[in-house]
Structure formats: structure tokens, C-alpha cells
Amino acid sequence: MRYLAMPSKPVLFTAAALIAAGVIFGVIFWLTSRANDTTTFALLHTGKTIAENGRDGQPACVQCHGGNGEGNRAMGAPRLAGMPAGYLEKQLHDFARNPLKAGVTLDPIAHDYNKTPKIQVDLTALTPGVRRVDAMNAISATLNAQEVKAVAFYFSSLGYNFTAIPSDPETLARGEDLALRGKPEYGIPACASCHGADGKGYGNHFPPIAGQAPEYIVQQLNQWQTGARDNDQMALMRNIAEQLTDGDKINVAAYFANIAVSSTGGVSSP
Amino acid sequence: MNSFSKSVILSAVSILCTLHVAKAEKLGGELDSLEVRPTLVKPQLSLPTKLTEVHVASPGEFFVPPNVADIPNDKYGDMVRMGREIFVNTQISAGRYVGNALNCQSCHLQEGRKPYAMPIWGAFGMYPMFRNKTRSVVTYEQRIQDCFRFSLNGIPPSVDSPEMQALVAYSHWLSRGAPIGVELPGRSLPGLMRTEDPSPQRGEIVYTTRCAMCHGELGLGKKTADGTQYAFPPLWGPDSFNKGAGIFRVRTAAQYIKANMPLGQGFTISDQEALDVAAYIWIQDRPKDPRVGYILDFLLPRTGAP
Numbered sequence: 024m025r026y027l028a029m030p031s032k033p034v035l036f037t038a039a040a041l042i043a044a045g046v047i048f049g050v051i052f053w054l055t056s057r058a059n060d061t062t063t064f065a066l067l068h069t070g071k072t073i074a075e076n077g078r079d080g081q082p083a084c085v086q087c088h089g090g091n092g093e094g095n096r097a098m099g100a101p102r103l104a105g106m107p108a109g110y111l112e113k114q115l116h117d118f119a120r121n122p123l124k125a126g127v128t129l130d131p132i133a134h135d136y137n138k139t140p141k142i143q144v145d146l147t148a149l150t151p152g153v154r155r156v157d158a159m160n161a162i163s164a165t166l167n168a169q170e171v172k173a174v175a176f177y178f179s180s181l182g183y184n185f186t187a188i189p190s191d192p193e194t195l196a197r198g199e200d201l202a203l204r205g206k207p208e209y210g211i212p213a214c215a216s217c218h219g220a221d222g223k224g225y226g227n228h229f230p231p232i233a234g235q236a237p238e239y240i241v242q243q244l245n246q247w248q249t250g251a252r253d254n255d256q257m258a259l260m261r262n263i264a265e266q267l268t269d270g271d272k273i274n275v276a277a278y279f280a281n282i283a284v285s286s287t288g289g290v291s292s293p
Numbered sequence: 294m295n296s297f298s299k300s301v302i303l304s305a306v307s308i309l310c311t312l313h314v315a316k317a318e319k320l321g322g323e324l325d326s327l328e329v330r331p332t333l334v335k336p337q338l339s340l341p342t343k344l345t346e347v348h349v350a351s352p353g354e355f356f357v358p359p360n361v362a363d364i365p366n367d368k369y370g371d372m373v374r375m376g377r378e379i380f381v382n383t384q385i386s387a388g389r390y391v392g393n394a395l396n397c398q399s400c401h402l403q404e405g406r407k408p409y410a411m412p413i414w415g416a417f418g419m420y421p422m423f424r425n426k427t428r429s430v431v432t433y434e435q436r437i438q439d440c441f442r443f444s445l446n447g448i449p450p451s452v453d454s455p456e457m458q459a460l461v462a463y464s465h466w467l468s469r470g471a472p473i474g475v476e477l478p479g480r481s482l483p484g485l486m487r488t489e490d491p492s493p494q495r496g497e498i499v500y501t502t503r504c505a506m507c508h509g510e511l512g513l514g515k516k517t518a519d520g521t522q523y524a525f526p527p528l529w530g531p532d533s534f535n536k537g538a539g540i541f542r543v544r545t546a547a548q549y550i551k552a553n554m555p556l557g558q559g560f561t562i563s564d565q566e567a568l569d570v571a572a573y574i575w576i577q578d579r580p581k582d583p584r585v586g587y588i589l590d591f592l593l594p595r596t597g598a599p
Contacts, residue, residue: 207407208355208479212556216402217507225515225524227505256506260404262556 027119058126062187063290069170070177082158084174092178095213096236104181105234105286109227111175117154117254118163118291119171125166152254155246185234190277198278211266214275219261222279234284244272328365355408355479356415358467369462376463380405381454383445384522387456392447393580394420394514394523394532397460400540402553405467408479409552409559416481417468426539435459443538446580489563491543496573499566503555504528512577529577537582546571 059137073093077083084103089095092104103111154160166174190198202218205213214232218224221231232240247264255261267275361377364370379386381404383396398404405413410470420433431439437460440448450457471477501510507525509515514527525539527533541544552559562570 200360200362204361204403205407207403207410207412208357210407210557210559213403216556219517221523223518225517257503257555257558259555259557 026185028197040149063176066173067142067180067290070173070175073166073170073174074177077162078170080207081162081165084162084178084205087158088178091183091271092181093183094236094239096238098241099236099238101235101239102183102185103178104183105288106179107224107227108172108179109180110230112171113227114154115163115166115171115175116168117152118156118159119166120153131199153252154254180288180290182286183234184285185283187283188237188277188280189198190281194274194277195281197270198274198276198281199273202261202278206271209266221284222282223284232279233282235280237273237280240279241272244276305315305562307326314582350375356412356471356477358406358412358414358471359469361404364466372459373466376459376461376466377404377453378404379459380463387450390441390447390450390456391445393445393527393534394525395445395534397435397440399526400477400549402556407553409481409483410549411481412479414468414471415462415477416470417464418473418475418477433464437461442583444534444540445531446535446538446583465544482545483552483560485548485551485568488568491547491568492571493569493576495572496569496571499562499570500573503562507555512574519545526576529579531580533579535580539586541579543571543575546574557570 072082084092087095087098088103089100092102094100094102094104119191163171183244201211202214202222205211205216214222217229218232219229222231224231242254244264244267247255247261248267253261315550364373364377375386378516380397380401383391384394401407401413408415416436417433420436422436423430424436426439434452434457437457438452441447441449500512505512507515508528509525511530512528513525514528514532515525516522517524523532530531534540540549547564547567547570550571551562551564554562581587585593
């Protein structure tokens with residue numbers, strides 16, 4: 024009798040322990056998911072409040088970027104709706120950093136290879152990066168990290184509808200050539216290799232290009248060249264932008280602005 | 294050991310397993326772009342070994358293939374367009390021959406145009422050629438078949454298949470104006486300088502800091518939003534090239550990495566770093582060499598971190 028009863032006990036204990044562990048972790052996961060839901064609502068609410076009212080007397084986001092974050096082509100304000108939250112968050116942090124002193128002028132980087140040899144990448148000197156736009160520098164400085172996260176999350180959850188901006192066929196063909204094939208002999212990779220064949224972007228590092236006004240894209244490329252914008256990962260975009268001609272910028276911006284994109288919006292976990 | 298202590302140990306193990314899984318999920322995601330952290334690379338690793346030998350892009354040096362808009366509008370042009378479509382989108386257009394998730398232009402960058410990324414215009418005029426790999430003279434079609442067999446881990450298309458004919462037509466069109474039998478500048482891959490022995494340990498640091506952002510921390514690539522294809526190709530794992538591919542060789546991979554990676558920043562990492570990261574990629578698991586049978590593959594020494 025004793026011999027027969029022996030094996031059943033450890034099995035029972037083990038089963039009980041496993042079930043108990045399962046129940047405990049189930050409860051923990053349930054609580055975590057509930058916490059995520061409440062975080063989502065709180066973030067959306069905070070983000071919307073800041074986007075519509077601004078903070079500390081600074082102008083509200085919607086004044087320039089539009090009530091639904093659709094952007095304002097005339098003012099040069101980019102579309103924010105549907106952009107990846109992580110990307111927007113990083114940009115706001117970089118705007119707020121702005122270590123450049125007032126009155127500093129940045130000369131364009133010379134394209135003479137004797138002056139700028141390709142020994143620019145120094146991994147020991149990776150800076151967090153800056154973006155210099157006076158209005159945004161002032162606005163971003165008033166937000167704390169949690170508010171930045173909320174605003175970014177709010178705009179990333181909005182839907183948008185971007186109608187294609189027509190251009191002449193030759194510009195589009197040249198833009199397509201650069202977007203899909205780059206300039207191999209110069210070492211310029213194709214835009215599509217990171218930003219996607221349709222310019223929809225990939226992840227937080229590679230923002231969408233399609234759905235932005237062409238003027239904004241040209242302006243950004245100019246800022247990469249002058250150094251007013253310098254907040255990319257591993258200087259990927261800076262190295263590319265430095266080699267683009269003015270014609271390249273216009274062509275490729277026209278090509279991506281010629282793609283109609285839309286989204287119904289939606290909330291993903293923050 | 295009594296039953297109570299056994300059950301305690303078992304429950305502890307199960308809890309630890311759960312914690313471990315949760316931790317792995319957290320770590321498995323992409324790099325956090327917002328986190329500002331010091332680089333792990335030692336300063337001396339990122340300095341070029343000889344400053345005077347750093348490559349400077351000089352576009353006039355290289356052959357420039359014709360523009361896609363200039364493909365003629367005739368039967369030949371149709372064949373070229375089909376070949377280009379296969380080259381760019383091999384997964385869809387020649388999917389029946391492909392056994393992994395790569396396209397031709399995953400390696401032959403920018404539709405086979407990029408110098409020092411095994412450009413098609415540099416190869417087409419060199420065939421038929423004697424290859425050490427097969428110890429025989431191979432034609433261009435046979436060379437493409439080897440690409441399908443090893444780098445695409447699939448089944449080689451026959452020489453008279455429409456896919457093969459289209460690829461040859463595309464290569465022919467891309468090489469228009471290039472001389473036959475001349476080793477053009479930018480052909481194949483650049484050479485490497487003499488270095489120390491490659492070290493996967495140092496390679497892991499280079500991989501984490503410079504490659505993981507696109508290829509993923511686990512090296513398995515990153516899929517597009519719909520999950521059907523890869524936005525950034527896998528470097529190892531079941532969807533990558535197999536152990537018979539040319540780029541499986543550490544030296545070849547190092548040459549490729551040196552000239553082309555990260556995208557748009559070719560020739561910015563040192564030869565030593567390129568070799569190290571190639572060694573780190575080499576020790577990972579991937580499909581077996583199709584020339585080796587399953588039994589021999591099982592008996593051969595494993596690659597993998599010690």
C-alpha cells in the first residue's frame with residue numbers, strides 16, 4: 024500500500040505548483056494588459072489636450088499642423104497624422120535639445136573631396152542629434168518626456184488622406200530612377216531600400232516620405248546638407264543627402280509626393 | 294529528496310522559465326531609438342588602419358549601365374523588363390525556384406548596378422570562366438544556376454526556362470557598352486588588407502552597433518508590415534543563404550561588408566571590423582550546403598558560438 028501511494032504524491036504536488044504558477048502569472052498578465060489600456064486612454068487624452076491647446080503660452084500643434092495633423096503645405100508644416108510614434112517622439116526630443124548657440128551660422132559642407140574626405144564616421148563621437156527649427160525648438164522645450172510621448176502617440180493614431188500632387192513626366196521618371204535605384208556609381212543607395220518601395224517608411228528609424236509635401240522633403244534634405252538637421256542613426260541620411268544635387272532633391276520629392284496614401288488611423292500599444 | 298522539495302524546485306524552474314521568456318521577448322525587439330547610450334565599440338576599432346587608403350567615391354571611375362527608361366519597346370525590351378522584374382522581385386516572379394526569402398538584388402544591390410557589390414555589368418562579360426568552385430569552365434547561365442542553388446537555397450532553373458532567358462537578357466542589356474573579357478573597375482568585390490585573425494567576439498560588438506538596427510538584433514532580418522516579404526534581408530536562419538553560397542565564406546562576406554555596409558556608407562568600417570563581423574555571421578546557423586548529404590551534414594563539425 025505504501026509502495027503504491029508513493030508516486031502519486033509528487034505528481035500531485037507538481038501539478039498543484041504548476042497550476043498555481045499559471046494562475047498567478049495569468050492574473051499578472053491580465054493586470055498588465057488592463058494597465059496598458061488605461062495608459063493608452065490617458066496618453067491619447069493628454070496628447071489631444073496638448074495638441075489642441077498648447078502649453079505655457081506656446082502655440083498649439085494644430086495651429087500649423089492642422090486640426091487632424093494633416094500638415095499645412097503653405098506654412099511648410101509637415102503631416103504628423105499616422106507617423107510612427109517613436110519617430111515623432113525622437114524628433115521632439117531632438118528639437119528640445121538644440122545645443123547650437125544663437126547667432127551661429129552653418130556653412131554648407133563643401134563637396135570638394137580634398138576638404139571633406141570620407142573619414143567622417145567616428146563611433147566614439149555619436150551625438151544624440153539636433154534639429155534646428157526656431158519655432159519647434161521653443162515649443163518642444165516646454166514639454167516633458169511624458170507629454171512628448173503623449174503628443175507623439177496622439178498624432179500617430181490619427182488617420183489621413185493625402186492626394187497625389189501631379190508633376191511633369193520627366194521629373195517623375197528622374198525621381199523614380201533615384202527613388203528605386205539611387206546613384207550606384209556615387210554610392211547613394213535607393214530611397215526605397217530603407218523607406219520602402221512606396222515610401223511608406225519602416226519602423227521608427229525610417230519615416231514615411233510619401234504623404235509629405237514636396238517642399239517639406241526638399242527643405243529637410245537642405246537641412247541635412249547644411250547641418251541644421253543632424254539627428255539620424257549612424258549618419259545614414261546625412262551621408263546620402265550630402266551627395267544629392269538640387270535637381271535630385273526636387274525630382275525625388277516630386278516622385279514621392281505623386282503617390283496617394285491614406286490611412287484610417289488607429290491605436291497601437293504605446 | 295522528498296516530494297515537497299521536488300515540487301518546490303519544479304515550480305521554481307517553471308517560474309524562471311516564464312521570466313526568461315518574458316525577458317527574451319523584451320530583448321528580442323528592435324533597438325530603442327530613443328535611448329541615448331554610449332557606444333560599445335572601443336575607439337581604436339573604428340579607426341581606419343591607414344588613413345591614406347580610405348576609399349573616396351569617384352563616380353567617373355565606374356561603368357554606368359543604361360537607364361531603365363531607355364529599355365527598347367520591342368520583344369527584346371519585353372524580355373529585359375521581365376528579367377529586371379525577376380531580378381528585383383525574385384520572391385514573386387521566380388518564386389518557384391527560390392528556397393529562402395532573398396531576392397537577386399538583396400546582394401547585387403540597386404538592381405545589379407552598384408560597383409563593388411558584384412555588379413552584373415562587371416560579371417556578364419567575364420563568362421564563360423574557369424571557376425575553382427566547380428573546377429570547370431562555366432557559362433553565364435550555369436553561374437546563375439549556382440546563384441539559385443546556393444545563395445537562394447533553391448532549385449536551379451534550366452538553361453532554356455523563360456526565367457533564365459529573361460535574366461540573361463537583363464544582364465545583356467545592363468552590360469551594353471561594357472567591354473568583353475575586361476576586368477572593369479568596381480567589378481566583383483574589393484580586396485582586403487592583411488589583418489589579424491577574425492574574432493566573432495569583436496564582431497558581435499560591431500554587429501550590435503552597426504548592423505542590428507536594420508537586420509535585427511537576432512540577424513533574422515525584418516519583415517514588411519504585411520509580413521509576406523523582408524524589408525531588410527535575414528543574415529542567417531532558415532530564410533537566409535545556405536552554407537554552399539559564396540558569401541558564406543568569411544573573407545567574401547568581409548569584402549562585401551567592407552564595400553557596401555551599412556547602406557550608403559561603404560568603405561567606412563575597417564577591414565578588421567568587416568572580417569570580425571563576417572566571422573560573427575559565419576558562426577550562426579543556416580541551411581545546409583546542398584552538395585553535402587544529410588548524414589555528412591550531421592557528422593560535420595557544427596558552426597556556432599562555443
